[in-house]
Amino acid sequence: MITFEGVTKRYRDGTVAVDDLSLEVPTGAITVFVGPSGCGKTTSLRMINRMIDATSGRIALDGQDVREIDPPTLRRGIGYVIQQAGLFPHRKIVDNVATVPYLLGWNKKKARARAMELLELVGLDAGLANRYPFQLSGGQQQRVGVARALAADPPVLLMDEPFSAVDPVVRASLQDELLRLQSELRKTIVFVTHDIDEAVKLGDTVAVLRVGGRLAQMAGPATLLTEPADDFVRGFLGRDRGIRRLSFISAKEVRLGPAPPDLVTDGDGRPLGWRTGDGLAAYGTFDPETDSLRAALDAALLSPNGVAVAVDEEGRVRGVAGRDAIDDLLAEYAPPVRGAGSAAAEEAPA
Amino acid sequence: MNWLADFFGDAAHWSGPDGIPARLLEHLGYSAAAFLVAALIAVPLGMLIGHTGRGALLVVVAANAARALPTLGLLVLVVLLAGVGTVLPVLVPLIVLAVPPILVNTYEGLRGVDADLRDAAYGMGLRGRQVLFRTLTPVALPLILLGLRLSAIQVVSTATVAAFVGLGGLGRFIIDGLATKAYSSVIGGAVLVAALALAVQFGFLLLDRVVVSPGVRQTR
Numbered sequence: 001m002i003t004f005e006g007v008t009k010r011y012r013d014g015t016v017a018v019d020d021l022s023l024e025v026p027t028g029a030i031t032v033f034v035g036p037s038g039c040g041k042t043t044s045l046r047m048i049n050r051m052i053d054a055t056s057g058r059i060a061l062d063g064q065d066v067r068e069i070d071p072p073t074l075r076r077g078i079g080y081v082i083q084q085a086g087l088f089p090h091r092k093i094v095d096n097v098a099t100v101p102y103l104l105g106w107n108k109k110k111a112r113a114r115a116m117e118l119l120e121l122v123g124l125d126a127g128l129a130n131r132y133p134f135q136l137s138g139g140q141q142q143r144v145g146v147a148r149a150l151a152a153d154p155p156v157l158l159m160d161e162p163f164s165a166v167d168p169v170v171r172a173s174l175q176d177e178l179l180r181l182q183s184e185l186r187k188t189i190v191f192v193t194h195d196i197d198e199a200v201k202l203g204d205t206v207a208v209l210r211v212g213g214r215l216a217q218m219a220g221p222a223t224l225l226t227e228p229a230d231d232f233v234r235g236f237l238g239r240d241r242g243i244r245r246l247s248f249i250s251a252k253e254v255r256l257g258p259a260p261p262d263l264v265t266d267g268d269g270r271p272l273g274w275r276t277g278d279g280l281a282a283y284g285t286f287d288p289e290t291d292s293l294r295a296a297l298d299a300a301l302l303s304p305n306g307v308a309v310a311v312d313e314e315g316r317v318r319g320v321a322g323r324d325a326i327d328d329l330l331a332e333y334a335p336p337v338r339g340a341g342s343a344a345a346e347e348a349p350a
Numbered sequence: 351m352n353w354l355a356d357f358f359g360d361a362a363h364w365s366g367p368d369g370i371p372a373r374l375l376e377h378l379g380y381s382a383a384a385f386l387v388a389a390l391i392a393v394p395l396g397m398l399i400g401h402t403g404r405g406a407l408l409v410v411v412a413a414n415a416a417r418a419l420p421t422l423g424l425l426v427l428v429v430l431l432a433g434v435g436t437v438l439p440v441l442v443p444l445i446v447l448a449v450p451p452i453l454v455n456t457y458e459g460l461r462g463v464d465a466d467l468r469d470a471a472y473g474m475g476l477r478g479r480q481v482l483f484r485t486l487t488p489v490a491l492p493l494i495l496l497g498l499r500l501s502a503i504q505v506v507s508t509a510t511v512a513a514f515v516g517l518g519g520l521g522r523f524i525i526d527g528l529a530t531k532a533y534s535s536v537i538g539g540a541v542l543v544a545a546l547a548l549a550v551q552f553g554f555l556l557l558d559r560v561v562v563s564p565g566v567r568q569t570r
Binding site: 049051071072073074075076077080082083084085086087088089090091092099100103132133134148 | 464466467469470471472473474475476477480485488489491563564565566
């Protein structure tokens, strides 16, 4: 666990980057620091591995104040991934990944073997090991950056806008890859981004910071979407919060009915379309096992009759869900009523 | 062409204390001594200033002074101060000439390293000295070598001035030739100096191949 206790960073010119920040980063989960530029999110991250030292307050790693640890020693125990990957251009990929093991004094053979393991773990071909960074694409370089950070198996990983310099398609695949890795590795990850969608997608917990370095709200992504603490958080979350919140509700509980005869399927039971007077109409599908309620609703909206087609992982029809079935689940997960009780009590005549 | 044949074809020019091999060795001796001293001063200094960012003004001053300084004037000055009969009058101006290109390029090479890279190096847990030697220097190496090359070429070309103060080197062929109107000697000497400068250039290109990482060479 990483603990911030009243941490403030004030620069010599008087600028306050982080103002009295107190929060806890839980072990084995992804905590995202998100906010507009100037909110002190990167400064907060860099104070953990002492790339920047706090002016006052305390940051503790499993109870130990980071200021008691010599910075290089501290940093070798913390994985660090930065925006442009920051790979060493003069070293081969395998040696880039083995940077920290070399620093820790591992012999070359062991360090390289470990590096090869990590390349595989982050989904890179072993053939890239002897290339130089300039020979790799941006997305590949970023994967190497992650592999390098993980090389000495540190319990903590700091990621400073690691995916913001790659195109949206690559970014999405890197995000999915990170979630897959995390489900295996269970690291304590602090992830900094200015992209609220990325924060909501990746974070087990999201800390929203406001300009001037103050914590606006810290909550799970679903809670954040339904119950933003104030106008700043509401504004920062942007539009469609209600719809986006549905991404965190599994579609497993959607009540399925039998497929009606006007749903045309092929020989393997995969949907082809809805029968209409002069042909087939469009349809939408979702997989109740892996998809969210948002996907189910989306599937319903894509069909002319408002019925979503539930499929299994092979794409075969398992049943259908009408809008009534989706609506029932929506009602079940309606946001909690807040403040109404106390307001009523105040207005009640004495 | 006849002059060249006269000069290089004469067997007397190939032996003795004033033959081509002896003069070439002298020339190389002055050049190597001045170049090594300059490199030993300028490379560490440039690295230190580039790494710490302190003393950058010195680099600017050195770069400007180098353009303004008359080598021959300095030569005469050192002769006046130290007298003839030592190699000092030729070494001092050559060293003064050789330092600025090395200093400026070493400094610029280190300063020019991507800030993200520096950040990543510290963030991985490298100590200051490891950042300098394992990251900044290998990445800056092409520029450092460029500085050394420019400097070495200037030194071998300028070492001809040694002849002005009665010392040896290839300059003797040129200066003695001019004095006695033996133009084949003047041209022969000039060709030798030019060939030496080309050889130095070539040598550094080879060195570049060997010591610069392909990863850095390709990105430039």
